Amino acid sequence: KQEVTQIPAALSVPEGENLVLNCSFTDSAIYNLQWFRQDPGKGLTSLLLIQSSQREQTSGRLNASLDKSSGRSTLYIAASQPGDSATYLCAVPLGNTGKLIFGQGTTLQVKP
Amino acid sequence: DTGVSQDPRHKITKRGQNVTFRCDPISEHNRLYWYRQTLGQGPEFLTYFQNEAQLEKSRLLSDRFSAERPKGSFSTLEIQRTEQGDSAMYLCASSPTPGQGEETQYFGPGTRLLVL
Numbered sequence: 001k002q003e004v005t006q007i008p009a010a011l012s013v014p015e016g017e018n019l020v021l022n023c024s025f026t027d028s029a030i031y032n033l034q035w036f037r038q039d040p041g042k043g044l045t046s047l048l049l050i051q052s053s054q055r056e057q058t059s060g061r062l063n064a065s066l067d068k069s070s071g072r073s074t075l076y077i078a079a080s081q082p083g084d085s086a087t088y089l090c091a092v093p094l095g096n097t098g099k100l101i102f103g104q105g106t107t108l109q110v111k112p
Numbered sequence: 113d114t115g116v117s118q119d120p121r122h123k124i125t126k127r128g129q130n131v132t133f134r135c136d137p138i139s140e141h142n143r144l145y146w147y148r149q150t151l152g153q154g155p156e157f158l159t160y161f162q163n164e165a166q167l168e169k170s171r172l173l174s175d176r177f178s179a180e181r182p183k184g185s186f187s188t189l190e191i192q193r194t195e196q197g198d199s200a201m202y203l204c205a206s207s208p209t210p211g212q213g214e215e216t217q218y219f220g221p222g223t224r225l226l227v228l
Contacts (some may be wrong), residue, residue, distance in 0.1 A: 046216050089153070100157065100205075102154030
């Protein structure tokens with residue numbers, strides 16, 4: 001059974017810091033891994049999708065890495081800003097069905 | 113196309129009432145998913161459609177829940193005889209069929225349900 005875990009559950013950093021969010025999954029036979037952002041009371045916004053054949057993906061100040069063999073992914077945020085404050089969720093599809101298994105999320109607060 | 117839309121955004125109802133939510137996916141997407149999210153947790157899969165066919169229902173979905181996608185476009189999720197435990201955010205997402213290139217799931221803003 002695929003399980004996805006995110007550590008830490010919450011993180012508070014001063015503005016300008018670089019930070020890393022962690023995601024682990026128990027079944028390494030994944031097709032891809034997706035990182036999302038969720039603002040309070042809102043839906044999910046897709047940030048990055050890494051295919052199983054890729055090691056990393058970059059978008060602006062965000063960089064996501066994937067190590068299938070160890071069952072881990074990281075989301076690196078460079079030069080954090082108060083606007084980055086949100087909950088970050090990682091998810092993997094179950095087999096090739098597309099239905100996503102989510103972690104519990106990491107709630108990030110960036111203080112001015 | 114402005115993305116996935118959901119209606120209503122908020123719903124307050126009394127225990128025992130029926131509620132229906134609507135999701136309009138991105139028009140060219142064949143896949144449509146429903147998830148439920150409770151406070152402090154990640155979303156949990158409920159059901160999904162490939163065009164108009166409902167391919168799977170989670171064990172989380174009791175007999176009080178029913179979902180349809182009659183013409184392969186919009187979808188509805190109905191909850192009959194609501195219970196307080198049904199209070200949650202109901203999220204809809206759409207994507208192309210997996211394995212056909214772009215596989216990112218795009219989510220709507222969600223419908224927040226409160227059962228009193």
